[in-house]
Amino acid sequence: MGRWVAPDKGVQETVIGGTSYRPDRKGIYNVESPSAERAMKAEGFFEAALNPYNGGDAQRGFTCVECGFGSWFRKCSRCGHENGTPERDGE
Numbered sequence: 001m002g003r004w005v006a007p008d009k010g011v012q013e014t015v016i017g018g019t020s021y022r023p024d025r026k027g028i029y030n031v032e033s034p035s036a037e038r039a040m041k042a043e044g045f046f047e048a049a050l051n052p053y054n055g056g057d058a059q060r061g062f063t064c065v066e067c068g069f070g071s072w073f074r075k076c077s078r079c080g081h082e083n084g085t086p087e088r089d090g091e
């Protein structure tokens with residue numbers, strides 16, 4: 001299960017695979033389906049735990065999917081990979 005935040009705060013509802021998801025009062029989507037999480041990630045959603053504005057979590061920033069470098073920013077400061085960009089959906 002993951003907690004996701006929409007890239008656009010104006011988003012009130014998103015439909016993934018026929019299921020509609022709505023954010024809670026903090027704008028966080030609680031998603032239990034791994035495939036829905038992947039779809040959200042592809043849409044530019046990011047994990048609430050990684051949201052620096054959320055605070056309070058031990059894990060902050062982004063971990064680069066290319067080189068594994070832990071970066072505060074979405075764009076890896078080591079290799080320049082833009083994390084959180086849409087990936088090819090293998091399904």
Ligand SMILES: [Zn+2]
Binds near residue numbers: 076078
């Ligand atoms: Zn990197």
